[in-house]
Amino acid sequence: MSGKMAVGVLGLVLLATLLFLSRPGGALSAAPGPVQPISFSHATHAGQYKTDCQYCHAGARRGAAADIPSVARCFSCHAVTAADRPEIHKLAGYVAAQTQMPWVRIFEVPEYVSFPHKSDIRAENPRETERR
Numbered sequence: 001m002s003g004k005m006a007v008g009v010l011g012l013v014l015l016a017t018l019l020f021l022s023r024p025g026g027a028l029s030a031a032p033g034p035v036q037p038i039s040f041s042h043a044t045h046a047g048q049y050k051t052d053c054q055y056c057h058a059g060a061r062r063g064a065a066a067d068i069p070s071v072a073r074c075f076s077c078h079a080v081t082a083a084d085r086p087e088i089h090k091l092a093g094y095v096a097a098q099t100q101m102p103w104v105r106i107f108e109v110p111e112y113v114s115f116p117h118k119s120d121i122r123a124e125n126p127r128e129t130e131r132r
Contacts, residue, residue, distance in 0.1 A: 034104040037094075038087045053121075060117035068103060071095050 045051045054060055056074075059067030071094040078088045094101055109115065 033106055036104055037102050038090045040087075057117075061121055063116075066117055068101075071099075071101055074101075 045056070046053060053066075056069040057066035058069075059065055071091060074091055075095045078091055082088050083092075091101075
């Protein structure tokens with residue numbers, strides 16, 4: 001077998017292996033996240049509806065953590081918006097019980113890591129830069 005043919009065969013084997021591993025359920029496919037108490041999508045809220053990040057994550061401007069919004073904050077919109085949906089009924093249950101959403105943590109950074117969101121906020125909102 002010539003050198004070029006061997007490289008070509010090796011390339012095909014590597015490509016087939018990569019395709020096999022990246023198929024749904026394969027070793028390289030994204031693992032599904034944990035089951036959360038309600039279905040929530042940043043793509044819907046921040047992407048499709050363009051909700052300002054700071055509306056829900058008020059701590060992002062002031063501190064090192066963006067904070068998880070309270071159920072009361074979520075319900076300030078959802079008492080009216082999409083109020084007939086099953087996931088919003090679950091949210092209303094947490095509000096009525098006066099308990100916070102028991103989110104399952106997905107990411108956790110070591111305590112020595114600091115990630116202030118101030119530069120992201122300034123990039124999103126030029127007026128934040130003018131205030132400084």
